[in-house]
Amino acid sequence: MTANERWTRRPEGSTWGDWGADDQVGRLNLITPEMRLAAVAEVREGRAFLLSLPLDLPGDEGPDAYRQAPRLFVRNWGDEPLYNMRVGSAVTSDDHVVLSLQYSTQWDALAHCGAMFDVDGSGTPVPVYYNGWRAHEHIVGPQGDAPPCAHKLGIENMALTGVQGRGVLIDLARQFGTEFRLVGYDDLMRTLDAQGQEVRTGDFLCFYTGYGDALLAMGRQPDHAALHRTGCALDGHDARLLQWIEDSGAVSLIADNPAVEFVDQSVDYRTHDILPLHIHCIFKLGMHLGELFWLGDLARHLRATERTAFLFTGPPLRLPGACGSPAAPVATV
Ligand code: UVW
Numbered sequence: 001m002t003a004n005e006r007w008t009r010r011p012e013g014s015t016w017g018d019w020g021a022d023d024q025v026g027r028l029n030l031i032t033p034e035m036r037l038a039a040v041a042e043v044r045e046g047r048a049f050l051l052s053l054p055l056d057l058p059g060d061e062g063p064d065a066y067r068q069a070p071r072l073f074v075r076n077w078g079d080e081p082l083y084n085m086r087v088g089s090a091v092t093s094d095d096h097v098v099l100s101l102q103y104s105t106q107w108d109a110l111a112h113c114g115a116m117f118d119v120d121g122s123g124t125p126v127p128v129y130y131n132g133w134r135a136h137e138h139i140v141g142p143q144g145d146a147p148p149c150a151h152k153l154g155i156e157n158m159a160l161t162g163v164q165g166r167g168v169l170i171d172l173a174r175q176f177g178t179e180f181r182l183v184g185y186d187d188l189m190r191t192l193d194a195q196g197q198e199v200r201t202g203d204f205l206c207f208y209t210g211y212g213d214a215l216l217a218m219g220r221q222p223d224h225a226a227l228h229r230t231g232c233a234l235d236g237h238d239a240r241l242l243q244w245i246e247d248s249g250a251v252s253l254i255a256d257n258p259a260v261e262f263v264d265q266s267v268d269y270r271t272h273d274i275l276p277l278h279i280h281c282i283f284k285l286g287m288h289l290g291e292l293f294w295l296g297d298l299a300r301h302l303r304a305t306e307r308t309a310f311l312f313t314g315p316p317l318r319l320p321g322a323c324g325s326p327a328a329p330v331a332t333v
Pocket of ligand 1: 102108112257258259275291
């Protein structure tokens with residue numbers, strides 16, 4: 001733990017300061033060159049699986065939705081739309097996009113979720129993020145015409161690490177089926193035992209629940225009620241599960257569902273902790289969460305070949321100051 005000016009107390013069990021006072025990538029620090037070589041050694045067939053949904057899924061979001069599907073548009077070059085445009089004997093097309101960074105397959109940056117915490121023992125909790133970076137000072141909302149910016153913990157820091165290591169698929173759909181189920185420590189241990197997974201320090205843990213298959217089958221007309229009844233979600237209120245995540249040394253949790261954990265939308269978010277796993281992983285431990293990853297094809301292949309591990313490569317966009325990012329990760333088996 002390193003001395004610094006931002007906090008004198010860190011959350012119990014957290015990694016704050018473990019990789020220096022100014023660290024911005026958290027547990028990604030755990031991945032060593034030797035671990036990457038061990039991950040490469042998991043490649044036996046040379047087959048690659050894309051782990052991204054089409055980025056216009058889930059689909060069917062109205063204009064008032066807080067996250068919206070990407071919209072492509074074209075700009076003019078001179079007075080002509082730069083689309084099928086003749087440039088000498090070439091014909092060229094170009095486009096722009098407006099996109100919610102966390103609409104579809106996405107990474108949560110460490111700037112995505114902080115918490116109220118008493119950083120100096122004064123008795124007054126303040127809004128802070130991983131490693132004590134401050135809301136309003138380092139993670140700054142829009143001011144007048146100035147856009148929001150995560151000056152610290154933005155997603156570009158994650159991108160710079162290359163985001164590569166050993167992936168492990170935990171097949172919750174195989175263990176429990178594809179009906180909704182809250183998965184805590186006991187269920188997870190049962191699954192790891194039954195499927196023979198060994199979780200190592202530095203692993204990217206991918207939870208396959210079948211949610212992505214259900215979403216894809218809905219063809220951009222998501223039936224939200226049916227989706228709420230689909231697939232396992234981790235129980236962020238299970239203290240033993242949180243302790244296991246802390247002890248496991250995993251660098252990241254990834255799922256094919258929208259939040260990795262179950263988010264209870266029937267309670268008031270202003271008075272209830274509805275994101276306990278987010279707080280535990282992102283704020284305390286410095287773990288990025290991957291959401292709405294496409295794991296169906298990979299899971300079926302790993303089932304057929306009785307394997308669970310692979311080389312995972314999944315950098316986000318190197319987009320300075322962003323709180324999240326779409327991704328097109330790849331599993332190589
Ligand atoms: C929130 O919606 C706050 O988080 P996430 O998309 O990471 O589940």
